[in-house]
Amino acid sequence: MTAGTxxxxxxxGPTGSGKxxxxxxxxxxLGGEIINADSMQFYRGMDIGTAKLxxxxxxxxxxxxxxxxDVTEEASVSDFQAQARETIDRIRSRGNYPILVGGSGLYVRAALDVLEFPGTDPQLRRRIEDELESVGFEALRAKLRDVDPVSADRLGDARRVVRALEVHELTGRPFSSFMPERTYYQPAVQLGLAVERPVLHVRLARRVxxxxQQGLLDEVRVLDAAGLRSGRTASRALGYAQFLKVLDGHWNTGQAVEDTVIATRKFARRQLTWFxxxxxxxxxxxxxxxxxxxxxxxxLEG
Known part of the structure; x- marks a missing residue:
């Protein structure tokens, strides 16, 4: 193969599989360079809890x-798409393989596929978030179902339902229409790491x-002082949300560990479903x- 091809x-694959x-x-x-596609590893200082190498x-x-x-900033999949593609081009220009590594499914797809991301309107999003506070998640999802039943059935968290309604109001198109058939933006090979569920559960518990032991609580304490709670994305990260409750005195370490393990198993299941x-x-x-x-x-054969 030439550098250009x-x-x-x-x-x-799922978290904890050895990616x-x-x-x-x-x-x-092969001669390659790594591009991170784990949305939580974008954050400075979030090292232990994200298993950053x-x-x-x-x-x-x-x-x-x-x-x-910074932990106060919000990750953007559209920004990542532009950054990842620019990085891919630079790596290939050096004659190296760009190797995307991570389990954040939408970010992986943004880098690899022909995929369009609609804009955003902070004022409109705030209004929809206020509506969520007022009527609750199920009522807001019912509203989405009226205009985009595909997304309503697929999306299970409030943040993404808010985004789907925002996109519909901005563009007049259903959010689901922005996830077209899978077509690579340029040649690509995807390798998934398969782990049997019982084995994965043991690995995840051991990892937490x-x-x-490596100091996750101290890491969360430092990041808390740096504004972790104000970060819309970072503050929800697995482990960090749980250990903030330890800092607040609501949970002990054992409770935080147990909840982190359970949440991580659920996350791994969602990753497997996606991939x-x-x-x-x-x-x-x-x-x-x-x-x-x-x-x-x-x-080499792909």
Missing amino acids: LPVIAVV SDLGVALAQR PEDERGGIPHHLLDIL DQMV RADPRVTWLDFDNPELLKAATTAI
Whole structure:
């Protein structure tokens, strides 16, 4: 392959499946650079709770789009799309493989696919959020169902329902119309790491325990002083929301750990649902002793 035809490689799958390690190994084997596609790893200082690879575990491989936001800032998938595509072009111009690594499904798709993102109107969004406070989530979703039943059935959290209603009022089009058929923006290969659910549950529980031992509570304390609570995105991150309650004296560490593990399992289930729905993903067993070989073969033959 010439530099201009190198595909974008995306390593996807549930949290705790080993995506970061495989990304580094592929970059070392093939000659590549990593692009972060975990929306919580955009944030400076959110290291332990997001399982961000420490510098000394990155194998000398350049990592892009890590630590690009303060915790008070809101992540934007449309901004990420522009940044990721610019980074992809720069990496390919150096003759290297761009390797997208992360489990934030919409962000992965924004980088890889022909996908349009409508604008936003802060005043309109505030009005819809006020309506949410007034009438409640189910009533607001019922309103969305009248104009966009596809999105109403698919979206299960208040923030995304608010966004869907905002898009409809701004554009006159249903939010679901902005998620077209899956078509790559440029050549790409997606590799998914498959983990059996019982094994994944054990790995996730162990990972949360490790985060606590590494100092997650102290990390949350530092970020709290930096404005974590005012960040609409960062303050909701797994582990951080729970350990803020420890700082407030509402929970003890054990309760925060238990709730974080439960929430992380649910999140991993949603990730699997998202990526399993994409027939273009090649699934590989995460614990295959020949994983790197299998991944490399899938890329070179894909």
